[in-house]
Every structure is written in C-alpha cells, then in structure tokens.
Amino acid sequence: MARICKGGFEKEFIKEQRDVYGIAYTQNMLSGRWKYLILWFLKTKERRYSEIKTFLWDISQGSLTKQLRELETDGLIKREVFPEVPPRVEYSLTTKGLEFIPILDMMENFGKKFGEKPE
Amino acid sequence: MARICKGGFEKEFIKEQRDVYGIAYTQNMLSGRWKYLILWFLKTKERRYSEIKTFLWDISQGSLTKQLRELETDGLIKREVFPEVPPRVEYSLTTKGLEFIPILDMMENFGKKFGEKPE
C-alpha cells in the first residue's frame, strides 16, 4: 500500500503522498468482497442478520459476522439487539455510514452504465 | 457474492437482486489492494510505469503489471508504448476511467474527513 511518510521519496511525489491517505483510508476500510454490498443493502432501511445473510446467500455465517463486526468497529453501521426469543438483531447505517451513500449511489450508477444487466 | 438470477429467492428480495448488479460490477472490477490507488494516481495526468511503481513503492513488479493489465482489460486505463531506448510506457485514464473520477474524489474526501491525517 502507498504507505505515508516513508522517507526517500522523490520530491515530486511528496504532495501525492500527503494527499493519498484519504482514498487509502476509504479503500482500506472497505476491502474485501462484501462490505460495499452490505452497505448498499442497508442503504434504504435497517435489516436483520438473516435478511443480510439471505441477500448475500453465498456468504458463510463466519464471514458475515466478521464483516459486520468490522463495519461496526469502523463506525459505519450500528447493531441493535432486541432481547426477544428468538433473538432479533438489526443493522443500520450510522451517521458516518449515511455519508457514504452518495458514493454507493455513484458506484451503482457507474456499474449500471458499464456493466452487463442480468437477464 | 450476491450473485444475480439465482432461483429460490424470497419475493421481497427480487428488486434488490435486480438492482445490486450495478455496485457488484463496480466492486468486482476494482477488487484488490491497488486499483483505486492506481486510478487515483492517474487522475491528474498520465504516468509512466516507473512513476506508478515508485508511488506505490511496496507493490511487486509482478503485481503492478497484473493490476495494470486488468485495469486495461476493463477499459479503465489505456497503455501507450513509446518505441524508444530505453522503452517508455505511459498509462492514462480512458473515457470510462475519467467517468470514475467523481467517485475517487468522493472517496478521497470521505477518507480525509474520517481518517487520520499522517504526520
């Protein structure tokens, strides 16, 4: 990764090295196969664990839990547990997560413009 | 991955399944550690292979070539070879790649807002 503050850089790269941390942070936080899709799915409304699992249908339980924990740690989503039997857990976007929606929308539109529409 | 057109889906997920391909396409095309950073680095002007290599400083030659080939295959960047000695190769954004710049800018701003500024 374009690590910051590494010595020995050519002078002309110093500004780029100072500016790249923005996109490096975002890229790093959302790495992996699932996080964009999870955020996209939470965009319109809160969802239960099982809804996300069904939506992503070929993600394993272990991976899904890990992705959700990481998104929670990074402050993009919040997790709400309802003490019922059987238990219910709902995930939704935080303020920070909500601020990411415009990016999700642009990525969706970009994909719709250039990608193959299914069926 | 939220594969499309898989049978057996609950009815209420059909619309989401029809719409998710947009972001799934974009996410899939730009997977990995490097592609966003490469596009971001090409945003302002064309760059030589060695410039990109220096900018990303801890990417291996093999990986960098692979990333560039994939971005080229997906039509995001174009590769121009100047038949000089020693050879010179410049990479730049295509029309499709240029259309991705707003997304890069938003991701950069998001990261600058929430990430830790180095130094």
Next chain:
DNA sequence: CGGTATCCTCGACGATACTG
C-alpha cells in the same frame, strides 16, 4: 525501462459443528 516466469506465503473466506 518495463516487463515475464516461477515459486511461495499468507490471510481472507468458506464449511462444518455447536450454542445461548
């Protein structure tokens, strides 16, 4: 300079079993 080719490491992710 800008690659290719080969081998290898490592961690993300999946599969499965089990639980409050």
Next chain:
DNA sequence: CAGTATCGTCGAGGATACCG
C-alpha cells in the same frame, strides 16, 4: 435466530530471477 469455534482451502499478491 444469531451467533462462536475450528479447521481447511484458495488465490491475490510478494520475492526472485531473467529478458528484449
């Protein structure tokens, strides 16, 4: 229902050597 625990796989990416 919504997890946790453990193990196994697989491929992206790194290291190294060599090339036009």
